Each structure stands twice: as C-alpha cells, then as structure tokens.
Amino acid sequence: MTAEHQRLTVNAKKPVPLEQWGPYLSERQWGTVREDYSLYGDAWNYFPHDHASCRVYKWGEDGLAGISDYFQNLCFAVALWNGKDPILKERLFGLTNSEGNHGEDVKELYYYLDNVPTHYYMQFLYKYPQQEYPYNKLLSKNRKRSKAETEYELLDTGIFNNNEYFDVYITYAKQGPQDIFIKIDVKNRYHKAAEATVLPTLWFHNRWGEGGDEKKPSITYNNKSSVIAEHERLGKYYFYFQPADSWFFTENETNKEKVMHLPNETPFVKDAFHRAIINGENVEALHKKKSGTKFAPVYKLHVPAGETKTIYCRLSKSALDTPFGHGAEDIFKTRKEEADIFYRSILKSDPQSDLFQVQRQALAGLLWSKQYYRYDVEKWLTVPDGLSPIHPNRNQGRNHLWQHVKNQDIIAMPDKWEYPWYAAWDLAFHCIPMALVDANFAKHQLLLIMREWYMKPDGQIPSYEWNFSDVNPPVHAWAVMQVYRIEKEKTGKGDIVFLKRIFQKLIINFTWWINRKDVRGNNIFEGGFLGLDNIGVFNRSHYFTPEMKLEQADCTGWMGMYALNMMDIALEIAVEDIGFEDAGTKFFEHFVLIAEALNEHTMWNTEDKFFYDILNLPGEAPMPLRIQSIVGLTSLFAVSIIERNTLDKLKDFTKRVTWFESYRKKNKRFWPNEERGDREKILLSLVPREKLTYLLEKMLNEDHFLSPGGIRALSKYHEANPYSVTLGGIDHTIQYDPGDSTSDIFGGNSNWRGPVWMPINYLIIQSIRKYGKFYGESVMVEYPTGSGKKLNLEEVADELTQRVISLFEKNEYNERRYNGDYNWFYKQKGNENLVLFYEYFHGDSGTGLGANHQTGWTALIADLINSLTHKKTAVAAPLSLFEEAEVNVERLTPNV
Template structure:
C-alpha cells in the first residue's frame, strides 16, 4: 500500500458529517469562477452573467462562495488562500481568471486564459497548477470587442490571437500545495520568465475569510499580527479555530490588509454602506499607489496580502516564495500539526511529490505507455482540482437574507425570469466534482456520473459519496427527480446514475453492498419520477426534451409542441431501457444476500421488456421509432389523432438503443427464484415480451436490439462516412455535410453536420452536438459493445466496407484507442486534441488540454477547455486498457 493509499484508508468522506475530516478538510475547493453564477444573481431578469460580472468581482463581496487562481480553502469555504499577480502593466491586480460571458462570446461563454492542472492526489496532500501570465497589459477590452464583432461562422478570438504571447513573453507561475499534516499546508509559488527580456512581476498570495458576517453570521473572524517573518499572521475563526500564516523567501514581503467587504462606490456608484477598508484596497495600493483603503497594522481585518516585488526577473530565471498555513489551537475534533511532520517547506513538497509518483504508478499500471500514463495522470489531476465547494440554499436565495434588501418579486416566477422556484428544499454546502472550474463551476448530475467512474480508480470513497449526495433528500426533489444543474435544476438529464453506481461498485472490488443498497433505494424513487412524468400516455415510449444533447435535433426538444402534439424520443426511451437494466444488475447483486431484492429484479425485468416491445414493434403500434428501410431509430411526432410521423435524421439519438444491454450472471437462475420463475412465466404466457431475452451458449443477454437491427446499426456506427471518426463516434452522421431541410409542424427546419463550434444560438452556451465527438456517450457505447460481444454474432466490418472484420470486443477496444489517441502527440508534434488557439512549441506541447468535446473530423479540442470532468474518463479507458493487457499476458503465460 502506498502512503497515499494509506491516507485514503483513514480519511472521512467530506459529506459524511463526521467531526474529524482529516486530510480532506483542506483542498483546492476554491472556485475558478464565482461571478456570473446563479447563486450570486439577485437580478429581476435572471441574467446571472450581467448581474455580477467580471469587472464587479474585484470590488464586490460574494454571498455564496469565493474564487481565485490556484487556490485552496477549507471544506466549508471559510478561509481561502490564492495567488494574485501584477506585471506592472495591467490595469488591475490579476486575482482571477478572465473569460467572456455567454452574451459576449461569439460561441457562448469562454475562458480566455491558459492554465493547466499538473498533478494532484485524492487527499490533496499534494497538488500542482501552472498558470501562464502575460508580461504586457492583459487585453481585456480587445478580447471583448473582437469576439463581440465576430459571429457564429467565425472562430473564437483567443488570447494567443492577440499576439500578446509572441516570443514567449509570459511568466509560467507554478503553484504547489503540499501538506505536512492535515492542517499544516505549504504553498509554493514559482514564476519563470520565458521571454527574451527582463520583466517585472509582483507575487501576491492573498488570504481572506469568506464574508459571512454581512449575511447574518454573528461570528466575525479576524486576521491579526505584526506581519514579521518570525510571528507571521494569526487567523482566528469561531469554527475553524486559530491558524498561523508564515512565509519563506529571500526578501520580506510587504503586508497589505483590508476587509472582504464591498467597495460600493466602485461597484454601484454609491457610498451607502461603504466599507472603510474594502476588498479592492490591495489592488488599489499595488496598481494605483492608492493606500487609503488599507487598514493600519493594529486593526483586525478579514483579508491580507503578502506582496513580493521583483522589478527585473531575467530571461529564463525563476523566483520562488513559500507560505505556510498551520493550525495552532484547532477546534475540538480537528487535527493540529504533527510535530514530527514539521519539516522545511521544500522538504514537504519533495516528499509528497514522491508519494504522488508512487501512488499513480500503482493506480495506472505498468502496461500503459509513458505517454498514456501522463495523460491519465493529468486527467485525474483535473478532476481533483475541479472539486469545488458548492454552497446554495435555494429557499434563502429566493427569500433573501436578514438585513439585506428583499429580492425582486420576479425571482419567484418560473423560468426564465425566476430560477429553481420548485427546488426550495435544496440546501447544499458540499465539496462536489464540477465539470470545469471556470465554465461550469456548478455540478451537473449526468456529468457527475461520468466523473465518478474515473474517480473510482483513485478515490472510490469519494466517488460513492458523490453519487449518494445527489440522491440525498436535500438534493433530490421530493418527487424523485435528480437536480440537473444550477441554471435550471428542473431540466432533464439522462438517467445514467445507476450505470455509474454499478461501475463504481465494480471498480471498488464489488464489496460495498451498503453503498449499493443506499443508491438503489433512492434510484427507485427517481425511476418512478421518470415513469410518471416522462411517459405521458403510458406507451412505454418516453419524452424528456433536453436530455443533455442540446443542439442535436431539428428544433429544441425541450420546447412544448403545439396543443395535442408530443414527441416520442428514441434517446429518452433508450435511456429508460438502459436505466432498467442498470437497476436490474444492481438488484441481481443485492438479491444474493437480501432476498427482498429478488422481486425488485423481476419488476425491472418486466419494465425493460415492455419498453423493448414498444421500441421493437414492427407495424403493430401507432408510434414507430424504428425505420426498417433506413436501419435506424428516429424520434417521432405524435399527432392529436394518435397517428405519428418520424423525424428521419441520423444522430446519436438513434444509436443509443445500443447501450441498453445486460448480461445475466450465471448464478442468477439458481439464486433468484422469484426472478427465474417470473421470467419463465413470461416466456410461456407473454412470448412477445421475451423477444429481448436472448439465450446463446448458456449465456442470457437482455438487449433492445435483436440480431438484425444490431447488425444494421453497427453498419452505420462503424461507417467512416457516417459516425466513425478517426477519434471516436460523432454525434451526427456526416451525410448531413449537405444540410437536410424538412417541414416540422408547418415550420421549415434544417440540420447540418457541424463538426466544430455551434453555428446556432438556439440553445445558448457553447455546446454543440451536431457533429463533434463527445466522450460520455462514446464510453457508454464501447462499454455496451463488450456486452453485445457475448452474443452469437458474426464479426463486423471495421470500418464498414473496409474488408477488415473484427469481433465486437475488438471493435470496442479499437474505438477506445481512437479516443485515447486524441491525446497522443502526432508526427507534426501536436496532439489531435490540441485546441486551435494553443500555440506550437515545447512550452505548449508539454501540456494536454481536456476539452468539452472534439472536432468530428480532426479531433481538435472545442468548448470548455478544462473539462476534466467527463473527458477525464479517458483516464478510465487508459487504466482499463492497461488492465486488459495485463490479463491477456497472464492468460498467455
């Protein structure tokens, strides 16, 4: 067992509620962006981006969280420490990442900075982040104006396009966190001048308390002390206890003090409630020489900065400072620093780095190539850096805080002005895995499911905790719906939670039945919500609208159709069949030791068979989703008279029936009498239902697709002129390079294969499912193909029409390898996944980028550029690939 594995075995999961949270108490939980979130929006029109924008963030105290660069905070977000910088040219202190809001970007919201998550361990005993800071004035206005000028048909205008990074005129700022003990943390900040000339830089680590006192908390914390190297600063908090901040550098810093309070004059043009020492006083002192807002040394404050000024850093030179945060008299039940661990800051980092190397050597396995191992480790690092504190009490947010202005009445309306008015029970103050620390600094339930599958390789306890958290009574709606995401908890995400729970259970050694029981019990409620809300006519065909795949259809499927019409969705129905089989697998497993789950397994068997019958009917139903002549599944519009019309466009929604497959374990027949008897009864008395139950070579498989339909869908799936790209499965067939136009409900609609950024603002944001490769559905498809491989199938053409054939297990391996290959450096020295705006050269190629989705033809990274959320499942693929190689070698022996 490695040192990190030993720590993991002793920690308490952050949502467990135990008084001693050990190594998890501190972590990189500080958001990359808090401004522009729904939580901080108190507007009447619900426009979170404009209500609290980037420019206000430097002046205005947040209500629900904080943000910063390379930051760390306690798991409750009371005390925060992050890096600020100034190059002598910027018009502001660089305290947070800059990006465009949804309305400013020509393809939606977009971060306009470069940073990479280099390393991290799951207990946060060690972490590294690299931020690339320009030496000239940051081009805020230029980035806004040029992207505002550009339209959907134009490429994004990025920081590298401005020319500010030419000749490597930037500092690489490396931020390292290393814990000597759970409450003894070293933060090392190193800056390297890569430019050709000497350049100025101020390194300004800042520490501050989140402002809770302005919103009714009677406990006001304090920062006191002389600010000398010997004594440091004392940080006192009624809950955390007392901490001491000390530092180490070749020179003494200037200590600047103020309060984490709003500068109302700068933020609102009003001196009403103006703070004496507002939060932007540090910036005003450094950038403008205005020290009027700084507090005297003898005044307790709530924010402090340590300013090291380096007037000339020579080309190639590196400067380093270290600060150390140590608990002195911790609150009851919390760790004090271990005296034996109180070693030099540099030694702490060296030891923890070596332990991180040892940990990942064990996790990833020796069979992965060095390049793939590096990719997996970076993906895991991104997942861990994107664990964020998510604090949101919807009822308090809607009603307003004591002593604060009453929120406008419009926020109590439903979407789009009001948000989440049906979710007043939701109260979260937890560490949650976020899709992206800047573009998506809030959880999304179906994203989270994929995060957890990757996280299970390094921290199965946290992965299980996350899946359980979303199902807890303070998150899940009383009606059984899982919260979708902050902008609209009521949106409908695909039901992938059961699949993820089963994957995590298996990756954790298939031994934690308590976890499996808890998650299954809550998912029974969620299943009921789906059946009661999304099968309006009890046809076993489902609606769902958005389902995560915005932009994939001819129209917005979340918008209601005209009176009397509704849409039956191929993907919604497939997702529900998939949900059934996930619950069936869990029920089988639990029934081995608890006979009560035997009957529940029978229930999910029968519901799956009813869905299968509805989807596989051949001319015997009013609504047909299968098109025999095309060999494909489509959505269908149902008219008031009960007749229907298919919407014949080939997209991912028609491929998703592939994922609804499960292989029955060989012990089920003897161990589960109720299930076995029910299946036998159905075979005798309802044989039309059991067409989806396939018996091949003593192996029972349940699948939506019979042999003929499976072969036809595979022909489409594996055709490089349709869905199969060099780097995975596309979301839309390339036959629509020539757009298709058809009339839907009297309106002419057009669909075109769009391999890169969205060319439509119909759905908002920067998402685009009209062609690119998306990791989550690719992972589900290859996982399903391995189950289909156990059926009695002929080998299939791979690619279709190539003359080369493979069995389905080999096909799944080949698609996984295409996905992994996105991150392998090609003959031109670049990775296919490198975004267009990432420059060439060794300083750039050292760092893979984990994008939200990938160009359908080239593999180029698109969308959010730090999406080590679901794209981090590439680490899962790499680990699984290495494990299969090891198993094959063992068999060979």
C-alpha cells in the same frame, strides 16, 4: 499500501470521506445563478467580471489556484501583477454567453499538473503574459465573429509569441491535515529580465454581512512573517510567509462607491489591494492596519531571463518558531514521490509514457475540480443581497419549485470556470474516473445527489443550477454499477451496503420518470431536453402546441437502460440478500415492456434501419423525425449479461424469467433476450441482433458517425443532406456542424450537432464491449464500414477506444490532435507535456472545443487508457521505503 492509500483508508471511516483542506475554491463565482438577484434572471450581467474584484460574494468565493476549508470559511489564492495590467490577476477571465460567437469561454492558459485524492500534493500552472493582458481585444474580436467562425483565443492575440510571459507554478504539500506548505515559483520564460508582483492572499468568506448571529472573524498581525486567522468555528490558524517587501490588511467588504455609487465608510474594502498596487492608493494605510478579514504579503520580484524566483508560505494550526526550516523543500519532494508511487499503483500504462501523463493530468484535473457549493434556494428567493430588493416576480422565477434545496457540500464539478456548479448527469460520469483514485468519494457523490436536500420530494434529481427542472438522462444507476465494479476489481470485495442505500433512492427517481415522462402509459418516454442541446430541429423541451407530443427514441432508450441497471443492482444485492430478488424481477419485466415498445412502435424506421423520434400532431399520422443522431444510437446502451451462476442462486427470479419468456413467445409477443448455446450467459438488450448490425453499419461508417477521434453526435450524412420539417408554417432545419453549433436553439453555447463527446463515446464503447463478450466470434462486422475488414465486437470496442485516445496522444510530429492550430505552442520547450481536456472535439479534425478544462466527464479518458493497457510495462523503480507493504506515514514526513 502506499502512503496515499493509507490516508484514504483513514478518510473512508469519516461520515464524509474528505480532507478538511483542498482545492475547494471556485475559479469563477461571478456570473453564477447563486449571485444573481436580477429581476429577469440575467446572471451574467447582474454580477459581471468587472465587479468580481470589488464586490462581495454572497454564496461562495473564487481565486487563482486557490484552496479553502470544506465550509469555505477561510480561503487562500495567489494574485499577480505584471506592472501593466489594469487589474490584479486574482481570478480567471472569460467571455459571457453574449460576448462571444460561441458563448461562455475562459480566455486563460492554466493547467492542472498534479493532485492526489487527499490533496497532500497539488500543483497548478498559470501562464501570465508580461505585456498588458488583452482583455478588450478578446472581447472586441469575439463579438465581431460569426457562429461560422472559430473563437478568437488568447493564443491568437500574439501575446505569447515570443515567450514573453511567466510560468507561475503554485504547489501545495501538506505536512498534516491542518498544516499546508505553499510554494510559488515564478519562472521568466522571456530572454530579458522582467518584474512581477505576487500577493499570496488569505481571506475570510463574508458571512457576517448576511445578518444573523455570525461573528466576524479576523486576521491579525502576529509578527513581520506571520498573521493569525481566527474564526469561531474553524478555530485559530497561523499563516507564515517569507520576508516580504510589504504586507496589506483590508476587509472583504464591497466597494460601495464603485458598485452602488455610495460613499465607503473606510478605504478598507475588497479591492483595496488592487488600487494600492496599481494606483498607489492608501498603500501606507493598508500596511499600518494590523487586522482585517483579508491579508496579503507583497513580493516585488525582479526575475532574470530564464530564471525562477520562489516564495514559500505555510498555513498551519500550530504556532511555530521556524516554519521554514532546513527541511521545507523536502516536504514537496516527499509528497511528490508519494504521488508518483500512488499513480504507478493504479494506472496501467507505462509511467515513462506520454499516455501515463495524459491519465495523470486527467485525474489531477478531476481532483482539482472538487468545489465547495452552497445554495439555499428558499433563502436565495426571499432574502435580498443588499443591492437589489426582492421583487414578487422572483417567487415564480428560476428554480422556485426547488425551495427544498439546501446545498452546502464539496462536489466534483464539470469545470470550475465554465461550469462552477454541479450538473446531475455530468456528476454520474465524473464518479467513474474518480473511482479509480478514490472510490469512497465517488460513492459519496452518487449518494449525495440522491439526498433529501438535493432530490425533489417527488423523486426528480436537480439538473443544474440554471434550471433544476430540466431533465438529464438517467445515468446514475449505470454509474453506480460502474463505480461498484471498479472498486470490487481493485479490492476484491463489493460494497453491498452502498448498493442497498442508493437503490432505495433510485427507485424513487425511477418512479418519477415513469409517472411524469410516460404520459400515455405506453412505455414510450418524453424526456424533453435530456442534456442534448441542439440535437434536433427544435428545442425538445418546448413544444409548439399543447396537442403536440414528441415521443423520444433516446429517452425510451435511456429508460430501458435504467431498468436494466436497476435489475443489475438488485440481482447483485440479491445474491447476498434474497430480499432484493423480487425487485430484480420487477425491473426485468419493466425492461421487457420498454424493449417491446421501442421495437414494436414506429420508432424503428424499416427503410432507414434506424431509430427516430416520433412527432404526433393532431389529426395527422405520426411523423418520424429522420435525423440520424445519437438519439437513434442510445438504444445500444441498454445491454446486460446475466451469468448462469447468478441464475442458479436466484431460483425465484429464474423461474419468473422462464415463465415470462414462455408466455410471451407463446403469444407471439416481443422477447428481448438471447441465450448462449452453452447456457452460461443470458444477454438482455433493447436491440435484437439484426437491428444491432444495422445500427453498427451506420455507426462505423466514416461518412456517417465514425470520425478519426470517435463517434460523432450527428451523422456526417446531414452535411450534404440537411433534414427539414415544416411546423405551423415555419421551416426547421438541422445540418451537420463538425464544430460548434451554428444554431441558437438552446442558447449561445449549444454544441451537440456534430462533435465527438467523451461520455457518449464511453457509453458506446462499454456497450459494444459487452455485446462482444456475449457474441464472441458469432457476430463480425466491417470496421470501418465498406473496408472489407471484419472484426468481432470486442475488437471494435478496442478500435473505438484507440480512436478516442488518439485525440490526446502525440503523433510522429509530437503533436496532439486536439491542439489543432495551436500545436506550435505545445511543441515549445517546457510545454510539451501540458494536456488540456476539452468538453467535446471537432467531428472531423478532432480539435478540442468548448470548455477546455472539462476534466469532469473528459477525465474518462484515464479509464479508457487503462482498459487498453492489459499488462503494466512500467520500468522498475528502485526499491524505497515508499513501497513497503505497510508504509508509516509519520516516518515519511520530513522534520520541518
């Protein structure tokens, strides 16, 4: 057992399997719904980036490469100044939804280099230009570009062309759960010496300003190299720092003069450090102040060309005479070695290979994206923020139906800048790669989203904070089984208690879907948006007349998948607890009815051999919307194999299945399962074999869905053949867009038209592999279509996996496909191993698009690489004390 696994074993026994300290600080709190108290819900403009440095947040904090305790009382992050910028670099900058041609986008270069689940070792890299940061240029250029043009990125500005920048490495190494070493390395990449100002900043989140009985905490001068931070719930912490040029105290209070045009009571406000460093204001006063709620030592560094200057800090519960003894650097070395051993134990690729680094950085980003999230909707709707009064309209505004939501948890976010809030279906995908490194936290997250302070009393799961009432695909039962099986494979034992706990909650959610989204009671579902921005000719959440009904092939497919997943969970439990056998039968029979509706309804187009949404208009025949998109491929996801030994153990279930099959076949009704001749397995799927081959023929066609980097969201067929429909005298058209969508159907950052999406590809690969395990050599298809090359379906799954992996791996020119036109930068010395994980990828070139740190669902690449690496080929490392059967964690800790 590795040292990290030992720590995880300790955490697994806690009610919440978490460390008290971690990377729980957001990278953007401004522009979020939680901080929006505007009349009409204009979150981006109500709390803009310009206010972030001087205005107090109400619901959370943000910072650069920061950490906090898990209730975000006390925070630490790094602030930088290059001597030229108009503001301190305290947090990440990006464009709002209205400022860019493709909407929200961070305009920074930063990388999550390393992390482990307990956060005993973490490393972050920020690339800081030495010339003035081009804030205005990024804004003006992107505002002028059309949707048909690419975004204007930071690397396009030329500011990095001559390596005139600093590599700022922020590394954390824990001595213990409440004792954290911090190392800040500032490396000058330029050929001339340069100046950098660094402020390692400690501050308290302002809860005392909310009223109530919250006692104001304090950070107090202790001596010239330490301060004491005291909080009534957190207790006392010591913050140690090496000799500095100066140090500043201020208060985490709003600069009323700047924000509200009212006089400040004192100069000690949130942006006091910014004004002192840049404008020279109140420097002496800030230095002489002996306490506050925000503190930073100030280091003015002269960094010679090519060299590195290092700053050490330490945050600890202990009073120490020599916080940076001779072993200070050893703690970083030790924790790095432990991290190396941990990842060698769970990843199957060669540790010396590039793909191993891709996996490790994917998982590091996933772990860095854990974030403290606090949102009390009732309080948010009724209590003002101190700037704006509560208008009566607010009671009928955004999320007003979700006043039961009382969130205050650490959650795996999609991305801590573009998506600094949870999204329900994203979270389900996050939990799969999370299970590779920390199965207990993955299980906790899936249970959390089902808890009563998240799930609505009627069973609906909150979608995401911009609109909790939007509907995302019901993938949570599927994710539950994925996480369960990953843990069972690793440990040899499945967590049946976890399945039982979450099964009860999933039943409530499944019932909500049946009651709310099957309006006609015919097992054809109408989910609306389903997280698929811009995939249709119009917004599927908003119909044009009350009489119009859209029966959705994808929603029906998702529900077929949901029923099968629930059956799988019930049967897995029933093998140990027969009381769940009836539930397995219930979901099996429901699946049969959904399969019948999908296949016998008009959704299957016999001419195109594809599933389509059906639009029902008053007095007219049902109209198939003949758009060849992932809407028609979701039916592939509902597939399950029941092993004969399971059937032998569950006699009542087997008896009912046998009777149901006999009854339906005798009455010439649809039957969705196939049985292997050796009677060892039964296949249940929404798609019969004949339709499966038709769908695969299109999906594996490079002129349709198959791209060099995976399966496209929309068929390339629609590039030359746009699809149009006229409704109410208005023409609606959809055309293949390989990159960002050129349509505004679902907002400025709607992107589902043509790119390759990791979660959809992961689902497709998993499903095709399952079909392959059942059919073996009896089903062979052309891959690619028209090539004449025949493969079985497991081989097809491997080939699709390799295409997705090819987005990340280096080619013969040491270029990664997703880097596109920016490979020149990532081929430079020192940048060769930096990996980004985009939200989606160009449908033709594979260039990364959207959020460039989407190490939520894009971290699935780590599991895909594992799935293709069947035998570990690691170069044997020398035997060390880290690899003993039972590692003594205390013995590994240097004496500092």
